[in-house]
Amino acid sequence: MIKQVKNPIVEVHDLTVAYDNKPVLWNADFSIPKGKMVGIVGPNGAGKSTLLKAIMGLIPIASGFSKILNENLKQVRHKVAYVPQKESVDWDFPTTVLDVVEMGRYGKKSLFKRLNREDKQIAVEALKKVKMLDFADRHISELSGGQQQRVFIARALAQEAEIYFMDEPFSGVDMASEKAIVDILLQLQEDGKTIFVVHHDLQSAMDYFDWMIFLNTRIVASGPLSEVFTTEILQNTYGGNLSMLEQIGQIYKEKQFPIRES
Amino acid sequence: MFDFWIILTACIIAINSSLLGSFLVLKKLSLIGDALSHAVLPGIVIAFLISGEINSFWMLLGASGFGIFAILLIDWLNRVGGFGKDSSIGIIYTLLFAVGIILITSKAKNADIDVDCVLFGDINTTPLVDKTVGVPTPTFNLIIITIINLIIVSFGLKGFKITSFDKGFAQTLGISIPFWSYLLLGLTSISTVYSFDSVGAIMVIGLLVIPASFANLITRKLKSFLVISILFGIISCISGHLLAVLFDIPTVPTIGVFMGLILITTLIGKTLLPNKLEVKA
Amino acid sequence: MDFWKDLIYFFSFQDTNITNVLFGTIMLGFTCGIVGVLVVLNKKALIVDAVSHSILPGICIGFMLSGVKSPVYLISGGIIAGIIAVYLVDWISKTSRIKKDAAIAITLSVMFSVGVIFLNIIQHSGNGNQSGLSDFLFGKAATIVRNDLYVFGTMSALVLTIIPLFYQHFKIALFDPEFSKTIGLNRQFIQGLISGLIIISTAIGIQTVGIILMSALIITPASSAFFWTKNFKKSILISGLFATLSSIAGVFISYLSPDMPTGPWIIVSLSSIAIFSAFFSPKGLFTKHIKASKNTKKMLSDNVLKNLYKIGEKEAETTKARTIEEILNYRFTPLNELKTGLRLLKTKGLAIKAGSLWMLTEKGxxxxxxxxxxxxxxxxxxxxxxxxxxxxxxxxxxxxxxxxxxxxxxxxxxxxxxxxxxxxxxxxxxxx
The missing domain is CATH 1.10.60 (Diphtheria Toxin Repressor; domain 2)
Structure with a gap:
């Protein structure tokens, strides 16, 4: 069940993503209204992070497109913030907590220009919001997992975006931090922002999100929580036999056959 | 005045290499630096064969094109050709270096470019060569290159920083990763070419990597990282030269050994006294 | 026809000098090529560089202690220095934030500096034997004499015994390190063994290609070999073969033209093989290109076939002959593509042409x-x-x-x- 909406804030159309010409995400097609807290769930290796990365233009796509605020990503970059998975960062890099949050302001003007007072103030405010101001001068590797995650969320806050994409913000995070992060997200939603969260715990997903995307190599369902949280959809997402897709994917890879005809 | 020019030249090279080397080390591109320091050789030899002199500013600038060429080849071999990353580096720089050596031994014999100076440089002859506005030409060239590098790095600090720290995030801001990485490698290639004649291929890589690694040991802030790296480079060059004069041994390798000893001593000190020896601000 | 005369003389093995040089370089090349497979599979390609540069101070100390240029002392010194280098890289990268690649660069430049200082001290010591030590920098295959052959032969024999002896160990440890742990294989032992092989082959290999280019003699043939086979045993043999061929080429070129240095030419030949492999091997770019054009042809002919059938499907007359215009009217295809498609169908026996009309065969x-x-x-x-x-x-x-x-x-x-x-x-x- 995929619920398409009018005037979506994010629209994904026939999106296929392949690694080494083997599709890992097939024909994703959905649309999301403004102001939702969207949970993206599915089993391991289902393509959740791949979906976010494709929308953020971090990996090439084999077919289809995605639109944000009815524009291409390029035109609306400044309205989008992305919190990557922790592994994508070089934790040994010489940089402090405040440094990292200030990076949220880098996209606002030419990299060759210095940050001004206002930028720094915004960064400090963002750190305050995640209750990490006391750690501003620490090296990022000296924090706990939950604290690190909060710093990266602060960086996203400093971007002052309309739409937030977060890749597994709750993984490796203690309960207290998880609660703190959820509070921040709720605050964002109250301010009218739209938030996408890749998540793996179904139980808490029911509490956190009001819109769900069920994903397993293809979109199984997308819609308001109450409409899509059904046994049938869960079975399709977590059960189901994908060996056919796997085998076809393997043939694509071996033959390096084009995934679309043109 | 004699030693002054040698020390000055070494220090300029140290400033330049430590600065760019810091980013190479942080981006885990140390071995690309190694490859560059060897791969520019054919460029230098060809520039020499055409212009007949080793210090021609424009010829050397052209020669640094070989560095970029090597990077592109490595990248191509890795992405398109299907070789592993390490193997691509190993194959390309040895090939280009071999071509350089073949050119020297067969075409440029008896000229003042020879295989020994390729490896060790001849910084001790710096005071004897032609001068430009009163400064030995190689030193003069290096000063210009260093000023350019300092300007570019101070303005582009944010770019180098974010593309090294968090590539994915930088991309989502619309920052071009290839631009910043080719800028860094291009500058490194140019610096390498101009340093080559003075300190040779092996010490170019030493000066790129060792000061930055030293800084990496004792600080976790980017600005102090860069400052410490540069200072370490300068101090090593001065001490290295003085020790070399004292013991009557060649300057360039003495700088290398000096840097190595300090680094290893610091590392031992750190393992014995953890939590000390860290610069906080 | 000097070239042919030279060629015949060269390979007739009349000249003992040439024979010694040729045998020496082939032996060393083959040994290094074989070890290379283990090195590349173990992702240790660039550690070879640290080892080879570090061998210089070892050789110098070997010479200083013995006072003669006996290969036994020099190689022993080199091996000890190589061991130190491997440990140094390991220690630096394990005890600090310094990453492995930086540790390699540090080790090679510092050890090499030490070597250069020693070399300088030796040159000033007035020992008449010293000339030729700097030949280790770029290799000097031409100076290989019978005595050297015995030493190289022993070392090569050692390497060539260890590899078949531990063949299965290497295979498992390199293919699946986790699994090898579960069956009780001592990982450190295998890693140590591989490091040992790297050090030995490097210590002898620098004789032909020299310190700076040494890593290529190990990495390049192995990297090329993987283009031709996925089989472990075959890749070892192919790698050895590539290194051998390149060694012969290098020696031959510098025999033809004494101006030409042997070592660098061996490396150039190796790289040429590598680039040739990248293009023309079964996994190469050329093959990929062929695959892509095959895919395009397949799509084209299938699509034309489909259209030819579908016109008839509507009219329930799939066997009727059609003009090109009819096909184009059904679904537009660029004319040249349509013609290529039809031609492909004809050669496959799926369609036949009668005058200007096209129709499907039964098979079609x-x-x-x-x-x-x-x-x-x-x-x-x-x-x-x-x-x-x-x-x-x-x-x-x-x-x-x-x-x-x-x-x-x-x-x-x-x-x-x-x-x-x-x-x-x-x-x-x-x-x-």
């Missing part, structure tokens, strides 16, 4: 049915089993129809029975 009809069947079955599968809406299934079926195997088709049929219509209510054609 059944092939067209197969393609259309797969297309429609896949659309149905996507809709029913993958919860994809029917207006989004066509695009993906458009390419899958070209690549689906009969076995997968059978699976689809088993899964869905023998459905009559696709999601767009079009008839799915079967053979009977």
């Amino acid at each position: 009809i059944s092939e067209a049915k197969r393609i259309i069947r797969i297309h429609r079955l896949w659309e149905l599968y996507m809709q029913k089993f993958m919860q994809i809406q029917s207006d989004h299934v066509h695009e993906s079926a458009e390419t899958i129809e070209h690549i689906m195997t009969p076995q997968l088709e059978a699976e689809l049929l088993k899964l869905m029975g023998k459905p009559v219509n696709d999601p767009h209510q079009q008839n799915i054609p079967y053979e009977d």
Whole structure:
């Protein structure tokens, strides 16, 4: 069940993503209204992070497109913030907590220009919001997992975006931090922002999100929580036999056959 | 005045290499630096064969094109050709270096470019060569290159920083990763070419990597990282030269050994006294 | 015809000097080439560089202690220095934030500096034997004499015994390190053994190509070999073969023209083989290009076949002959592509040309049915089993129809029975 909406804030159309010409995400097609807290769930290796990365233009796509605020990503970059998975960062890099949050302001003007007072103030405010101001001068590797995650969320806050994409913000995070992060997200939603969260715990997903995307190599369902949280959809997402897709994917890879005809 | 020019030249090279080397080390591109320091050789030899002199500013600038060429080849071999990353580096720089050596031994014999100076440089002859506005030409060239590098790095600090720290995030801001990485490698290639004649291929890589690694040991802030790296480079060059004069041994390798000893001593000190020896601000 | 005379003389083994040099370089090349496979698979390619540069101070100390240029002392010194280098890289990268690549660069430049200082001290010591020590920098195959051969032979024999002896250990440890741990293989021992092989082969290999270019003698032949085979044993042999051929080429070139240095030419030959492999091996770029053009042709001929059938499907006359205009009217295809497609169909015996008319053969009809069947079955599968809406299934079926195997088709049929219509209510054609 995929619920398409009018005037979506994010629209994904026939999106296929392949690694080494083997599709890992097939024909994703959905649309999301403004102001939702969207949970993206599915089993391991289902393509959740791949979906976010494709929308953020971090990996090439084999077919289809995605639109944000009815524009291409390029035109609306400044309205989008992305919190990557922790592994994508070089934790040994010489940089402090405040440094990292200030990076949220880098996209606002030419990299060759210095940050001004206002930028720094915004960064400090963002750190305050995640209750990490006391750690501003620490090296990022000296924090706990939950604290690190909060710093990266602060960086996203400093971007002052309309739409937030977060890749597994709750993984490796203690309960207290998880609660703190959820509070921040709720605050964002109250301010009218739209938030996408890749998540793996179904139980808490029911509490956190009001819109769900069920994903397993293809979109199984997308819609308001109450409409899509059904046994049938869960079975399709977590059960189901994908060996056919796997085998076809393997043939694509071996033959390096084009995934679309043109 | 004699030693002054040698020390000055070494220090300029140290400033330049430590600065760019810091980013190479942080981006885990140390071995690309190694490859560059060897791969520019054919460029230098060809520039020499055409212009007949080793210090021609424009010829050397052209020669640094070989560095970029090597990077592109490595990248191509890795992405398109299907070789592993390490193997691509190993194959390309040895090939280009071999071509350089073949050119020297067969075409440029008896000229003042020879295989020994390729490896060790001849910084001790710096005071004897032609001068430009009163400064030995190689030193003069290096000063210009260093000023350019300092300007570019101070303005582009944010770019180098974010593309090294968090590539994915930088991309989502619309920052071009290839631009910043080719800028860094291009500058490194140019610096390498101009340093080559003075300190040779092996010490170019030493000066790129060792000061930055030293800084990496004792600080976790980017600005102090860069400052410490540069200072370490300068101090090593001065001490290295003085020790070399004292013991009557060649300057360039003495700088290398000096840097190595300090680094290893610091590392031992750190393992014995953890939590000390860290610069906080 | 000097070249042919030279060639014959060179390979006639009349000249003992040439024979010594040739045997020496072949032996060293072969040994290094073989070790290279282990090195590259173990992702240790660039540690060779640290080891080879570090050998210089070892050689110098060997010479200083013995006072003569005996290969035994020099190689022993080199091996000890090599061991120190491997430990140094390991220690630096393990005890600090310094990454492995930086540790390699640090080790090679510092150790090499030490070597250069020693070399300088030796040159000033007035020992008349010292001349030729700096030959280790770029190698000097031409100076290999009978005595050297015995030493190299012993070392090569050692390497060539260890590899078959521990063949299975290496295979498992390199292919699946986790599994090798579970069956109780001592990882450190295997890693140590590989490091040992690197050090020994490097210590002798620098004789031919020199310190700076040494890593290529180990890495390049192995990297090229992987293009030609996936088999571990074969890759070892092919790598050894490439290194041997390049060694012969290097020696021969510098024999023809004494100006030409042997070592660098060995490296240039090795790299040429590598680049040749990248283009023309079964995994190479050229093969990929052929694959791509095959794919394009397949799509083109399948699509024309489909169209030719579908015109008739509507009129229920699939066997009727059609003009090119009719085909174009049914669905526009660029004329040259359409003609290529038809020609391909003709050579495959799927269509025949009668005057200016084209019609499907029996074989062509059944092939067209197969393609259309797969297309429609896949659309149905996507809709029913993958919860994809029917207006989004066509695009993906458009390419899958070209690549689906009969076995997968059978699976689809088993899964869905023998459905009559696709999601767009079009008839799915079967053979009977």
